[in-house]
Amino acid sequence: MKKIRAQSDPIAPPNGNAAKRVSAGNGAKKSENGRNGSATRFYGIPMPGIRTEELSGNLIVVEGTDGSGRSTQISLLTEWLESEGFAVQTMGLRRSFLVGEDIDALLAENAVTRMTLALMYSTDFFDQLERRILPALRSGLIVLADRYIFTLIARAAVRGIGRDYLHGIYEIALRPDLTFWLNVRPEVAFDREFKKSQTISYWESGRDMSLSNDLFQSFIRYQSMIKREFEYLSKRHGFIELDGERSVPEVNRLLRRRIASHLGIRSTHYKPSHALSHLWR
């Protein structure tokens, strides 16, 4: 674990006063925060009450649309990391104790508007960040995030909410050590999703946006919009883009290679256990 620390530790001395300065209420300046210790782990001013120097674990994010193979890869990576002796914590959208179920209810009703939904997802995200991710990172765990702020930003941005606004909300979030983007064409995502559930979900086809009455067209147009947002985000935030259309073992090998070099794991050999062998195709 020593080596991990060395890689993620800020170059500048840790700055434990960042949160204190914020509570003083002077609206700390962006530029001022740009070059201190906390800024290397956070995008901007960290949320109140966080001591960045305590965070010794690693945050690894896997992004991609439904049908990109994200969840499959997370399951395999968890098993691999555990077999290598790393403790893993996972997170994903709508899994917070605080509002996870409330969002499910909102999605089922359709009464919810775009800004409310965006902020509920944001609440869900920060609840998990503070109650699940940060405690895990303090204990030196590897956090595997099945989606992160980027999906939330992309979904809200295609619905017309300003990017500056969204970035402003998430500037207090933790910056991942590695962000992978499993990129697949919308047509491929459609095939995979349809095969999985024999139908296409209301939200994943962006039906709230009235793009087309034809579900296939709606799905393709919506996912193409999301993909464009991801292309932009990928550039801004240095995603590691992987071809999600390759086979599961191949994508997994690429993921393991990058993660192993980041964590200082020498061997990347891995074969799934019997329980997960059905994913290995």
Added chain:
Amino acid sequence: MAISASDILTVSQAAPTKAVAPRREYPGALVVVEGIDGSGKSTQLYLLKRWLEIGGYRIHFTEWNSSPLVKSATRRGKQRRLLTPTTFSILHAADFADRCERQILPLLHGGYLVLADRYIYTAFARDAARGCSPHWLRNLYSFAPIPDITFYFRAPLDVAVTRITAGRPKLKYYEAGMDLGISLDRAESFRIFQERILNNYDQMIETDHFVLMDGTMRVNKLQKQMRQILGEHVDLAQFAPKKKK
């Protein structure tokens, strides 16, 4: 992989998206009351509302923290003490967004006089007292329409605190700012928390064009003043009942 701290904050090469803040592109008007607990703001807004209602004006009254879609989450979070300064703040913003998008904005576009008991300044004052960055809070609520008039009811801390503690059997956990760990004594914690909020409100008087109202004045005199000021800022005739042809 080298990323500078500014990259998430600068959004230069992005394809255009619409700005979020709608500003005065509607025929309605928005009247807001703000102030700490016990400053008399709710009583005064109630009286103003009754006056306008009885006169048959096109009005709608909206309260802080009351969206039916978000209510259950807020209630659970408070009861089980799950909220941190950040989630407390965003959850209230979600509540506000729901009322804003489904009530306040449609009504303003429909030509209503909207009366709001507490508005975004409550979040600015209170959440900053919890340690949230004022700059972050301003962005969080930047989609909110700017009020036509913001009445700021100000009463000395002692007066306001006495009004609240005399009338309430027990102060609630978050209401008293117990989550901040200022004091184990709920009354004392409440007092210190309210003092911070009061100071934050005071700092917004000029920047946010608050109309300062003396919360220690007699209720009926203060109400008379409030009605007069409202008439000076808002063309009330616009919301008056239409005469039958």
